[in-house]
Amino acid sequence: MHRQARHLHQHGHLLAERRQDSFRLRLFALGDFYAEEWREWEQESILFIHLFQHPDGLHEYLSAIRLPEKL
Numbered sequence: 001m002h003r004q005a006r007h008l009h010q011h012g013h014l015l016a017e018r019r020q021d022s023f024r025l026r027l028f029a030l031g032d033f034y035a036e037e038w039r040e041w042e043q044e045s046i047l048f049i050h051l052f053q054h055p056d057g058l059h060e061y062l063s064a065i066r067l068p069e070k071l
Contacts, residue, residue, distance in 0.1 A: 016064040
């Protein structure tokens with residue numbers, strides 16, 4: 001998990017963040033897929049990283065997505 005998170009932070013593009021219940025979720029774009037990083041609110045340790053390709057997973061983020069300046 002630690003290597004996956006490091007790769008995601010070094011090579012992915014942070015698109016949005018949101019709160020769901022007691023969790024902080026951050027959405028990254030990396031290559032041809034998206035990664036959703038799950039943490040407990042105000043905690044640094046990552047609970048898991050959810051990968052997906054289908055755009056339906058973006059629905060909850062649409063109002064908060066910030067596109068990178070360089071695509």
